Each structure stands twice: as C-alpha cells, then as structure tokens.
Amino acid sequence: MTSQFDTETAVTPIAPGRYAAAFGPGWVVGRAINGGLSMATATRAALAALNEPEGHQRWEPLTVAACFLTPSQQGPVELETEVLRAGRSYAAAQVSLRQPAPEPATAAPVERLRVLVTAGTLPGADVSPQRSVPAPTLPDPADCLGPRDAAADFLPGMTLMDRVDLRLDPTTASWAMGRPTGKGVLRGWLSLADGREPDPLSLIWALDALPPSSFDLGIPGWAPTIELTAHVRARPVPGPLRVEITTRTLYGELLEEDALIWDAAGRLVAQSRQLAGVRPIRTDRGTG
Amino acid sequence: MTSQFDTETAVTPIAPGRYAAAFGPGWVVGRAINGGLSMATATRAALAALNEPEGHQRWEPLTVAACFLTPSQQGPVELETEVLRAGRSYAAAQVSLRQPAPEPATAAPVERLRVLVTAGTLPGADVSPQRSVPAPTLPDPADCLGPRDAAADFLPGMTLMDRVDLRLDPTTASWAMGRPTGKGVLRGWLSLADGREPDPLSLIWALDALPPSSFDLGIPGWAPTIELTAHVRARPVPGPLRVEITTRTLYGELLEEDALIWDAAGRLVAQSRQLAGVRPIRTDRGTG
Numbered sequence: 335m336t337s338q339f340d341t342e343t344a345v346t347p348i349a350p351g352r353y354a355a356a357f358g359p360g361w362v363v364g365r366a367i368n369g370g371l372s373m374a375t376a377t378r379a380a381l382a383a384l385n386e387p388e389g390h391q392r393w394e395p396l397t398v399a400a401c402f403l404t405p406s407q408q409g410p411v412e413l414e415t416e417v418l419r420a421g422r423s424y425a426a427a428q429v430s431l432r433q434p435a436p437e438p439a440t441a442a443p444v445e446r447l448r449v450l451v452t453a454g455t456l457p458g459a460d461v462s463p464q465r466s467v468p469a470p471t472l473p474d475p476a477d478c479l480g481p482r483d484a485a486a487d488f489l490p491g492m493t494l495m496d497r498v499d500l501r502l503d504p505t506t507a508s509w510a511m512g513r514p515t516g517k518g519v520l521r522g523w524l525s526l527a528d529g530r531e532p533d534p535l536s537l538i539w540a541l542d543a544l545p546p547s548s549f550d551l552g553i554p555g556w557a558p559t560i561e562l563t564a565h566v567r568a569r570p571v572p573g574p575l576r577v578e579i580t581t582r583t584l585y586g587e588l589l590e591e592d593a594l595i596w597d598a599a600g601r602l603v604a605q606s607r608q609l610a611g612v613r614p615i616r617t618d619r620g621t622g
Numbered sequence: 623m624t625s626q627f628d629t630e631t632a633v634t635p636i637a638p639g640r641y642a643a644a645f646g647p648g649w650v651v652g653r654a655i656n657g658g659l660s661m662a663t664a665t666r667a668a669l670a671a672l673n674e675p676e677g678h679q680r681w682e683p684l685t686v687a688a689c690f691l692t693p694s695q696q697g698p699v700e701l702e703t704e705v706l707r708a709g710r711s712y713a714a715a716q717v718s719l720r721q722p723a724p725e726p727a728t729a730a731p732v733e734r735l736r737v738l739v740t741a742g743t744l745p746g747a748d749v750s751p752q753r754s755v756p757a758p759t760l761p762d763p764a765d766c767l768g769p770r771d772a773a774a775d776f777l778p779g780m781t782l783m784d785r786v787d788l789r790l791d792p793t794t795a796s797w798a799m800g801r802p803t804g805k806g807v808l809r810g811w812l813s814l815a816d817g818r819e820p821d822p823l824s825l826i827w828a829l830d831a832l833p834p835s836s837f838d839l840g841i842p843g844w845a846p847t848i849e850l851t852a853h854v855r856a857r858p859v860p861g862p863l864r865v866e867i868t869t870r871t872l873y874g875e876l877l878e879e880d881a882l883i884w885d886a887a888g889r890l891v892a893q894s895r896q897l898a899g900v901r902p903i904r905t906d907r908g909t910g
Contacts, residue, residue, distance in 0.1 A: 396876070397849040397897050399687035401714045401738045403707045418736050419691045423899075424848060426689045428736060448706050448716060448738055450689045452849050452897070457874040465806065465839065465872040518753065551753065560712060561685040561740050563851040565897055567873045583890055584753040585855045586745040588684070590893065602871055605878065607895055609685050609740070609853055611711075 337530030338497055339539070343375045345382055345413060353379045355411040357433075360497050366405030368494050369559045370542030372431060372447055373400050376413060377538050380427040380451035383415035393425050393453035394534050399563040400449045409433060412443060418450075425453040456534060457568040462601065469576050469596035475501045475523045479510065498543055499525040499574075506550060514552040518581035520544055523574045524595075531572040532597065538564050540575055541593045541606040547579040548589055553612050557589065562608035573598025587612050625818030626785055627827070631663045633670055633701060641667045643699040645721075648785050654693030656782050657847045658830030660719060660735055661688050664701060665826050668715040668739035671703035681713050681741035682822050687851040688737045697721060700731060706738075713741040744822060745856040750889065757864050757884035763789045763811045767798065786831055787813040787862075794838060802840040806869035808832050811862045812883075819860040820885065826852050828863055829881045829894040835869040836877055841900050845877065850896035861886025875900050 342360060345353035355378075361371040377398050384393045411433055418426040429449040435441035457463075472478070478501030502522040508515055524540055526532075532540065541564050546557040576596040581589050589612055595604040630648060633641035643666075649659045665686050672681045699721055706714040717737040723729035745751075760766070766789030790810040796803055812828055814820075820828065829852050834845040864884040869877050877900055883892040 397689075399689075399738060399849065399851055401685075401687075401706060401740055403714060418689060418733065426691060426736070445706065448714070450687060450736060450738060450849070452689055454848075454876075461874060463871060463873040465870070465877075467870050560742075561687065561738070561851070563687055563849070563895065565878060565895070567871060567876070567878075582753070582755050583751060583855060583893070585751040585890075586749060588742075588855070589753075590853060590855075602873075605871070605895075607851065607853070607893075 337526060337528050339526050339530050339536055343371065343378050343535070345375065345379045347382070351383055351415045353382060353413040353415070355413060357406055357408050357411055359408055361494050362408070363494050364556050367407060368542065369402060369562065370539040372406045373398055373449065373542065373562065373564065374535055374539040375411065376400065376429040376431045376447055376449040377451055377535060379413035379415050380429050380449065381453065383417055383427050384420060384425045384453055387420070394456045395451060395538060395566050396454045396456070397452045397563060397565050398449060398538055399561070400447050401561055402447060402559045403445050406446045407433060423454060427451050427453070456566060459569045459571045461568060463568070466602045467594060469600040469602070470521055470578055472503050472521060472523060472576055475574065477504070478502055478522060479504055479507045497527050499527045500544065509549040509552070514550045516551060518547050518551045519578065520547050520550055521576070521578045524577045525574045532570040532575055534566045534569060537566050537570065537595060537604040540577060540595055541604055542608070544577060544579050546610065547581040547591050548612060551581060551584065557591070557610035557612055560609045560611060562606060564604065564606040566604050568601055568603045570597035570603045571599045584612070625814060625816050627814050627818050627824055631659065631666050631823070633663065633667045635670070639671055639703045641670060641701040641703070643701060645694055645696050645699055647696055649782050650696070651782050652844050655695060656830065657690060657850065658827035660694045661686055661737065661830065661850065661852065662823055662827040663699065664688065664717040664719045664735055664737040665739055665823060667701035667703050668717050668737070669741065671705055671715050672708060672713045672741055675708070682744045683739060683826060683854050684742045684744070685740045685851060685853050686737060686826055687849070688735050689849050690735060690847045691733050694734045695721060711742060715739050715741070744854060747857045747859045749856060751856070754890045755882060757888040757890070758809055758866055760791050760809060760811060760864055763862065765792070766790055766810060767792055767795045785815050787815045788832065797837040797840070802838045804839060806835050806839045807866065808835050808838060809864070809866045812865045813862045820858040820863055822854045822857060825854050825858065825883060825892040828865060828883055829892055830896070832865060832867050834898065835867040835879050836900060839869060839872065845879070845898035845900055848897045848899060850894060852892065852894040854892050856889055856891045858885035858891045859887045872900070
C-alpha cells in the first residue's frame, strides 16, 4: 500500500528537469499547506533530477535550505530543477516550486519556494554516530497528549492532524491549556498516521510538523517560516520519532526555531533551524 | 579610510543584476578563499540587487544559505543575481558566484557558490532581545591566544590571519599544542585586523572565521564546508565580537558546526550552522 505521504509528495517528470505534483486537501495548517510537506516535495524533485542520469537512487538528501516566498495552497504544483553539481561524493541541485496564479488564468505562476539541496550518502540505519546529542526521555506515548486532547476550537481546518500521529510530552504542552511555561520547548513522539515508516525524505517533513515552539513562550498565532534549513544525518530505523523543538532567541518580530529528531533507536537523525516571523502576516497573497 | 574587508568584498554593477568582484591574496585558508568572505561578497551582491530599485539601503540580511560547489580561488569573480521577492517586510534574492575556468580560457566559468538571501529590517544596536542566549565569559583578550602564539608551521599560506584579530580562550585552544579536549568547542574574541567595526555584512563573514571546532575533537585537517546557513539577528554595536563554535554531532564523514556571535554589549547578533566533511578532500578541482 502506498502511503499518503508518498502519494501526496509524488513528482511526475513532464520535461527534462521539470516535474509536476499536486498539493491535496490534507496537510493544511491555517490557510496554507504545511511547509515541511512542500519542502519534502521539492526535495523529491531535486533527488529525481540528480538520480535520473544514473537510473538508480544513489543520492540521498544531506541539507535542504528553503526560502519561503509565498504560502503554498491546495492545487497543482510545478517544479523546475537545476543540477548544480554532480561529483563523486556530493551533489547539489536547486528547485523552484511554483503554483498557477489564482487569477487571471493567463498570469505567470507564483513561486512558493526556492530550495537548495545538497546530496550524498547517509550513514545507514546500523551505523552509530561517533558523537551525538542524547535522545530526551519522554513519557510513554499513551501518557502524552494527542490531537484528541486539544480544545475543539484549536483544530478547525487543520487537516494536517489527520496525517500525523503526534503525542506531546504533557510537560511541554501546558500552552494548549492557556499556561505556557515560557521555556520555548516542545517535545513529543511523531509518526505518520498511516503507519508509513520514517526515511530521509519524511525526516525533511518531520522537522516542520509540530506546532511552533513560540506557543510555549505565550506568543499566539502561527509563526510563518521565512527560511528553513534541514540537515539529515542518518537513515532512521523503523518506529516512532522523538522530536524536540526550541526557540532560544526572540528579537523584535523574528525568532528562530531549532528542531532535533531522534529515531526509535535513539540516534540523532535530523536537525534544522528556521527563521520565523511572530507578527500576524497575511497568508492570502504572500507574507510580505 | 576604506577597510580591507569592504574593498575586498566590493561588487561593481556590470549589467542589470550582474556584478563583478575580485578575490585578492588576503583571506586564503589552505588552498581556497575563506568561505565566509565569499558568502559576504555574494550577500553584498544580493543586497545591491534588492536595494537598487529604491536607491537606498533599505534591505539588510536576515538569512544567507550557501551551497559550496567548488573552492573559491584568487582572481576575478562574477555574480549573477535574481530577485525572488520584494515585499513590504521581507525580500529574497538568489546569487550565483562564478569564477573563470582555470583553462582553457574559452571554457565556461566555474560556479563556486549558489546562495539564497532573505532580507528585512534588523533590530537596531539599541534594541535588546526579548529572549536570548547569554554571552560566554571570556578571559581578557591579552590573556587569550593569538596567531603569534601558534606553531610556526601552522600558518604558512594562511593569509587570512593578516586580516583577522582572533584571540582564542586558552581553555578551548589546547588542540594547538596537540592536546584537544574532545569537547568540540572553540571560543574567542574576533575583530577585523584593520579596526573596521562589525556590521550585518561582516557578521556573515565572522560566522566562518575561526579554525574548525573539529580541531578540538582531535580531527586533523580542515573541514570543507558543504552548506552553511547564516542568520543575522541584530545590528551589532562597535567593539570586538565574542564567537563560540560547537560540533555536537559527528556521523560517518560529516559533522555540523554551529556558531554563535555576541557583540561588545553582550547581545546575540548572529548564529549559523554548517555541514562539513571531515575526510581530506581535494581543493584543486572541486570537492566531489
């Protein structure tokens, strides 16, 4: 059975270096498509362009740096890739992710994301890091807070929650009851709801799958991503991921959110940093 | 008096969106130009392209994500920019930094860096963060270790050391005497040697100005950067910077290096993460 994640990030070649995709009604957060899902789709296009000449899946994602230009919406997607480098150990590609202009029909497509992907070979699931950050201790998933525990008015339209099995450590979820701790940290167990096991591509998505850590600072409203750079460090083993996100710096109307992900074996497998705005920003026609 | 940094990162318009620059004999590390200097030059081109229509310096760098494709060398540089967005609060541009092919003279230029820059307005030097990371306590600069304290055979050809006034906290510099601590942390005071005060552009450079933190893990050899994303968080006040770099994860042949920079007032003003290789990599014809 093909997973929703794989179906909904699939890219189809339409010309050399160009791919089509479609953002479905799942993965909606607020009034936009989840940024992690659009990054995963762009990464899939970059890897397709890099792997195509050799006809096999040689290249895996090492880093994915994305500028968020306008919020992605449901509907068709066009991805244009440019191979920047194809060396012995490393490769790199650029992706422009665009969607048709809402109106008029003859207007140029609107760019959503511009992405730089570096690729290489990841340590396998049987490889231990020589040096790493230990996984946090989390309560048993049954003792964590899932979407069913959230206030009823918190989730309308947030279809992402149908795709995700997220269980937050209750000590980092008191903001959901109106009592943020002020620490700026959220931690929890994360899986895809249909049981699809994690791989390097789904880690790209998982780095941007939690509610913003600014909720725990008492900052209401979603924090639109301006830039997010993801690092994948190893192939994950099957099983639920442990995710920790932290905001250490808030300056004016900008904050950073750092994410760390460990696999079911407790190995650090991905990390990221994003810059996000904390001011309410229009999501209908761009964030500027 | 114009500083060496400003002279040597200057960009000259040669066509709409295209700029010329030149990497001089300073800023050499090993067999390549310092990555921070090439990132600062690319950022200068992006800001020139974004600011040009308004004729004044409205846009400042927020994030700079760079893929390092081939090592930069002394000589002429060509920068091609593409404005991705010019909104009310945020802007974004892409830069391709190229140098003439070494031979034959008719070959296409070689791309060194592909860079995504997001821009906005930074908090001023008089603004305090609402939340931040406290500056580390460092010994007086006179009690720190400068380039004159390094072994004579450590510096040949590393002309960067003539441009930089770097004073390492001795507790993080024992690797220079063959005794790495294994902590993977370097800290020190950093200024430009000619007294030029820090600004958002020089912070981009400063994030990649120290020896690699992997030296303190006992890993010999320079660690070539694969990708580096820089975040500038505020305009710095005049005076020496405090820089701390840390490697927390080493996995196979790849590590990350995180940098934090505080200004003379102790405000966190910049942060970055880079993915770097720890295997000796050829620097003459690319790193692949």
